[in-house]
Amino acid sequence: MIRLHWHPFSIVPRRVRILLREKAIPHEEVEVDVLRGDHRAPEFRRLNPFAQIPVLEDGDLVICESVAIMEYLEERFPEPSFLSRDLAARALTRQFMLWSGDYFAGPWETWMAPAFAPEAPVDTAGRDKAYDNITAHLDVLERRLTNRDWLVDRYSLADMCYAPLVTVFDRVELGHLISARPALAAWVARLCERPAVQDTFPPLVPLSLPKRR
């Protein structure tokens, strides 16, 4: 049995949850209470010494890192496929998968920090820089998506990696950045039509996030 360790407020595991649904893979989802710090407990560190979700178990096999997990699921359950057979398209799919983490995770965390530590002083300069980095990243996506429905050929692992981020921008005072970019907005709308994306939306909770100055 496939088991996925995740938490509803964590962005990254949602990519894997989307893929599990797109491929209709029978699986069990195990919620790790990251708000209580359960991911740092010794039992969880036996699965992932770096104390991060998602983690996927497939029998005795334990895989950490969402990109490695998605590649594994694609190879283990090849149909329907979300990674092209064309070598150039595969390379670009992987590039976008990695970009969605390497250049989004940091700014996102800084932007979202006040929601998780409402008593801490707000790092306004840091959040302004994060906002600028997010904006620049969206410009890259807008250029790529102009005259394209998906990041690479068909709907792929690349789109799924960005989906957990871009589909919640309107909840975190960033929605205007998407509506101002037509190709991006159309892509987000296409993502939101996927049942797998709809089924995995995090619960709607009131967030108190400062807007940008």
Place this chain on the structure above:
Amino acid sequence: MIRLHWHPFSIVPRRVRILLREKAIPHEEVEVDVLRGDHRAPEFRRLNPFAQIPVLEDGDLVICESVAIMEYLEERFPEPSFLSRDLAARALTRQFMLWSGDYFAGPWETWMAPAFAPEAPVDTAGRDKAYDNITAHLDVLERRLTNRDWLVDRYSLADMCYAPLVTVFDRVELGHLISARPALAAWVARLCERPAVQDTFPPLVPLSLPKRR
């Protein structure tokens, strides 16, 4: 013709340089003067909007992100192979490839900062934390490598991803962390026996790095 954009003092492109040599792939190496900021120039940003090396060109195809580049080279030039055909081994290879970046890049940069900005005040607390993170990461590797020659089955992309880091520890006041861990030390020695690793050592320059307190 394959072209790799790199710089000798940048850790990450060296993984790709090692792989190009292991596979004996004819290629051209283009030095990007990152110390002068050439990676932020508009011409380079046309290759990579995030202004990072390495970038690989193969004819008209431009690929960013070292992990995507290595997967591409593995698929485009399958022999000799450095990624198992076994699905579980492939997943673990990818997990280690990603770990080597996700959990090493940040601490490494903090640790190395005084070498690149000798006039700036040293962030001692930050460097202490980076040192602790590097130590914890090496403990993970030591456990994995005990009774193993390589991270996953045979010498693979995973080992190549760590090679640029662990083979220069003795130059950056971290060598004692390796010599204190026997499985790790034996692995680093095995890495250093590979001609591809030897051929790609960065030039030896005098570095003035504070040790840990």
